[in-house]
Amino acid sequence: MIPSVLPTYSRAPMTFVKGEGVWLIEEDGRRFLDLGAGIAVNVLGHANPVLTDALKTQADALWHLSNLYQIPAQQELADRLTEATFADTVFFTNSGTEACELAVKMARKYWSDLGEDRAEIVAFTGAFHGRSSAAIAASGAEKMVKGFGPLLPGFTQVPFGDHDALRAAVTDKTCAVLIEPVQGEGGIIPVPDQCLKGLRDLCDETGALLIFDEVQCGVGRTGKLFAHEWAGVAPDIMMVAKGIGGGFPLGAVLATEKAASGMTLGTHGSTYGGNPLACAVGNAVMATVADEAFLAEVNRKAGLLRQKLEGLVAAHPDVFEGVRGTGLMIGLKCKLPNTDVVQAGFDHEVIVVPAADNVVRLLPPLNITDDEIAEAIQRLDKAAASMKVAA
Numbered sequence: 001m002i003p004s005v006l007p008t009y010s011r012a013p014m015t016f017v018k019g020e021g022v023w024l025i026e027e028d029g030r031r032f033l034d035l036g037a038g039i040a041v042n043v044l045g046h047a048n049p050v051l052t053d054a055l056k057t058q059a060d061a062l063w064h065l066s067n068l069y070q071i072p073a074q075q076e077l078a079d080r081l082t083e084a085t086f087a088d089t090v091f092f093t094n095s096g097t098e099a100c101e102l103a104v105k106m107a108r109k110y111w112s113d114l115g116e117d118r119a120e121i122v123a124f125t126g127a128f129h130g131r132s133s134a135a136i137a138a139s140g141a142e143k144m145v146k147g148f149g150p151l152l153p154g155f156t157q158v159p160f161g162d163h164d165a166l167r168a169a170v171t172d173k174t175c176a177v178l179i180e181p182v183q184g185e186g187g188i189i190p191v192p193d194q195c196l197k198g199l200r201d202l203c204d205e206t207g208a209l210l211i212f213d214e215v216q217c218g219v220g221r222t223g224k225l226f227a228h229e230w231a232g233v234a235p236d237i238m239m240v241a242k243g244i245g246g247g248f249p250l251g252a253v254l255a256t257e258k259a260a261s262g263m264t265l266g267t268h269g270s271t272y273g274g275n276p277l278a279c280a281v282g283n284a285v286m287a288t289v290a291d292e293a294f295l296a297e298v299n300r301k302a303g304l305l306r307q308k309l310e311g312l313v314a315a316h317p318d319v320f321e322g323v324r325g326t327g328l329m330i331g332l333k334c335k336l337p338n339t340d341v342v343q344a345g346f347d348h349e350v351i352v353v354p355a356a357d358n359v360v361r362l363l364p365p366l367n368i369t370d371d372e373i374a375e376a377i378q379r380l381d382k383a384a385a386s387m388k389v390a391a
Contacts, residue, residue: 021045033350034046035351035362040243042365044285051247051248051285057280063276091252092250092251098132100132101132103237106262108176118173126141127183128186129180137152140157175208178213181212188325214227219240220243221366225295226240236258238253246281246285328364347383348382
């Protein structure tokens with residue numbers, strides 16, 4: 001008999017009833033140190049008082065307002081984002097998946113309005129852009145697309161890091177190139193700065209639009225407001241979600257005036273996108289995370305965590321292989337199955353998240369404290385030690 005909740009997730013047998021900063025509290029009272037942050041969502045931790053106050057204040061005034069009318073909090077958040085980034089305009093969504101759908105539509109509409117037959121999008125193996133029809137077609141991975149055909153046409157995947165294959169794939173039919181500056185689900189794999197610069201040059205040379213998927217790596221996660229800033233380049237279109245809402249469903253597509261030129265009256269819409277509640281929280285997130293002093297602290301804490309993780313790897317060479325990633329988006333490459341590492345973490349009340357390439361992800365709240373980092377390492381150390389004993 002099928003459960004009342006559609007069984008598309010393999011859920012851990014835990015029921016969390018309360019969150020406090022970096023902590024999640026199980027209904028039996030156990031306190032788990034959360035290094036997953038809802039998969040890079042709770043950038044300011046659980047039940048952050050600044051965010052809850054913003055939500056409550058807005059809820060007391062107005063919950064929902066159709067996009068048929070002006071929404072002041074939406075305008076404020078759009079202004080914050082355009083002032084802080086390359087973008088000239090923003091469309092708000094409820095998720096990263098919805099952001100992917102619009103990014104694809106926007107790129108194709110741009111070329112259609114120019115009267116050119118350019119609808120193909122080049123993406124990369126190992127990528128994850130969501131689970132909608134366009135997103136799985138962009139990924140192309142068998143585990144994503146099997147059984148869901150016919151797929152949305154017009155997507156090509158090239159091997160991650162294969163520059164020759166990329167150059168061969170980008171033709172006069174290519175409307176855009178889509179890439180994560182740091183692959184998240186793919187195993188915490190940063191794209192080198194010089195490669196992002198080369199990709200920008202290739203798109204400029206061929207006319208293709210450049211789309212960055214910063215759903216997981218954006219909003220302060222890497223120590224810059226957005227990950228691509230480290231390379232000193234900018235996209236034409238960018239997908240944002242997860243951290244921008246700090247735990248409240250919110251996403252966005254940011255774009256230059258040129259890239260967005262085809263998206264005119266009536267070409268796209270969203271019932272809930274940019275609603276007052278979401279934008280109130282998004283403004284509170286941006287007011288904190290976009291501050292240079294806050295980002296400097298993210299970088300400092302990232303260095304501290306990485307140093308301690310290197311020590312953890314050295315202490316448990318039979319469990320871990322190495323550390324990779326950037327900022328507070330870190331991957332621990334495992335020698336033992338990563339799912340076993342995740343379970344050992346549960347057993348010692350610390351939460352990490354699995355990814356491809358036998359990696360576990362550490363995506364803690366950006367305001368995690370030094371003491372909490374030390375506690376996390378102690379718990380991971382005990383988890384790794386228990387695995388060696390078991391082995």
